[in-house]
Amino acid sequence: MGSESTLCGFPKYPPFEFGKPRFPQDTFLGRYLHYLDVVDPSTLFTSDKKLEESMVLLKRYKSGEKNVATDEQLWKAQKVTQAILHPDTGEKILPPFRMSGYVPFGWITVTGMCLPNPSWPTLLFWQWINQSHNALVNYANRNATQPQPLSKYVFAYGTAVTSACSVAAGLTYLIKKSSSLPPTTRLIIQRFVPLPATSMASSLNVLSMRFAELQTGIAVYEKGGNTVGISKEAAKRAVTDTTLVRAFLPIPILLAPPCIMPFVEK
Numbered sequence: 001m002g003s004e005s006t007l008c009g010f011p012k013y014p015p016f017e018f019g020k021p022r023f024p025q026d027t028f029l030g031r032y033l034h035y036l037d038v039v040d041p042s043t044l045f046t047s048d049k050k051l052e053e054s055m056v057l058l059k060r061y062k063s064g065e066k067n068v069a070t071d072e073q074l075w076k077a078q079k080v081t082q083a084i085l086h087p088d089t090g091e092k093i094l095p096p097f098r099m100s101g102y103v104p105f106g107w108i109t110v111t112g113m114c115l116p117n118p119s120w121p122t123l124l125f126w127q128w129i130n131q132s133h134n135a136l137v138n139y140a141n142r143n144a145t146q147p148q149p150l151s152k153y154v155f156a157y158g159t160a161v162t163s164a165c166s167v168a169a170g171l172t173y174l175i176k177k178s179s180s181l182p183p184t185t186r187l188i189i190q191r192f193v194p195l196p197a198t199s200m201a202s203s204l205n206v207l208s209m210r211f212a213e214l215q216t217g218i219a220v221y222e223k224g225g226n227t228v229g230i231s232k233e234a235a236k237r238a239v240t241d242t243t244l245v246r247a248f249l250p251i252p253i254l255l256a257p258p259c260i261m262p263f264v265e266k
Contacts, residue, residue, distance in 0.1 A: 008033060016074040018062060019223075043083035043100045051092075054080040088144035088219075096133070097140035109133055113194040114257045117187055123172060127164040127194075131201050134246075135160055138209050143238070145219035146230070148212050156208030164201030168193050191258035195250060202246035210239045 005012055010023050010030060022037060024030040054077035060068045069077070083100050086093055096105040112126035135157040142148075171193045175186050217230040218238060 013070075013072040013075050016061070016071045016078075018058070018078070019221075022075050022079075037079055038083070038099050039103060040079070040083070041100050041104050043080055044095050044098070044104065046080050046084060051080060051084055053077075055085075086141070086144065093140045097137045099141065102137065106133060110253055110257075113198070113254065114191065114261075116191065116261070120169070123168055124165050127168050127197060127201075128161055130198060131160040131164045131205065132157070134202055134205055135209070138205060142209070143213060143218050143235075145227075146213060146216045152212055153209055156205055159208040160201045160205035163204050164197045167200055168197035171196065188258070188262060191261065192255070195254040198250045198254060199247045202250065203243050206239065206243045206246050210235075210242070214239055 007023075008029055010033065014022065021030075021034045023033040025034065057069055057073065057077045058081060061074060068074075083098060084092055095101045109126060109130040112122075113130060115122065115126070118126070135153070138156070139153055172190060175181070175190050175193070178186060181189070213235040214232065216235070217232040218235040219227045220229055220231045220234050222228050
């Protein structure tokens with residue numbers, strides 16, 4: 001992976017740049033390492049004291065204080081604050097709704113959705129739980145530069161839950177009624193139902209919750225972190241990218257178990 005001073009060929013702690021990723025974003029590997037930092041679950045165990053120290057350290061750096069800390073200390077401080085604090089409001093995000101908490105808290109719902117041959121209540125329950133968690137993650141990490149009424153978030157939540165339950169229930173019904181398929185084949189196909197249901201619902205969730213940003217725009221920041229204006233084009237790009245990511249994000253999580261389970265059960 002590299003020496004003590006490098007990681008996958010990149011400097012482990014390059015000269016610090018406030019608000020910038022630690023690794024270059026013009027290569028896949030650099031982006032991959034960046035997102036490993038973003039979802040690192042170790043930040044869930046950061047104490048309030050450590051968070052406060054990190055905030056003070058970065059504040060001193062921004063004020064222009066010289067030799068305030070090493071590059072390593074500054075990068076670690078920024079990693080902690082970005083993982084815990086909302087970038088627009090500065091408020092703490094609850095652990096289950098942080099990006100670093102998505103896997104530790106989300107595996108429970110994934111397990112529930114992949115249960116074999118679920119009853120109708122079980123099927124709908126886990127789709128509801130999953131979309132409720134997704135909606136809360138979206139809300140906790142929303143763009144807050146342009147405040148939106150609570151009704152918009154409630155509408156987005158209702159849209160996601162309705163679409164997820166409808167797709168899951170509809171596909172399950174069709175599979176169960178498909179008399180031309182052997183029972184074993186129907187059971188295997190049914191295990192893939194959570195994938196299209198979750199992908200569609202997650203995409204609609206983002207579109208519904210952030211649709212207003214396309215009309216009002218979002219804040220654009222300069223290199224120093226100061227706001228330079230409001231841009232609808234930036235909002236369009238942000239919403240589009242996020243929607244596509246949410247559509248494809250469940251694929252490895254919900255595709256692998258149905259493929260593996262038939263071999264495990266033999």
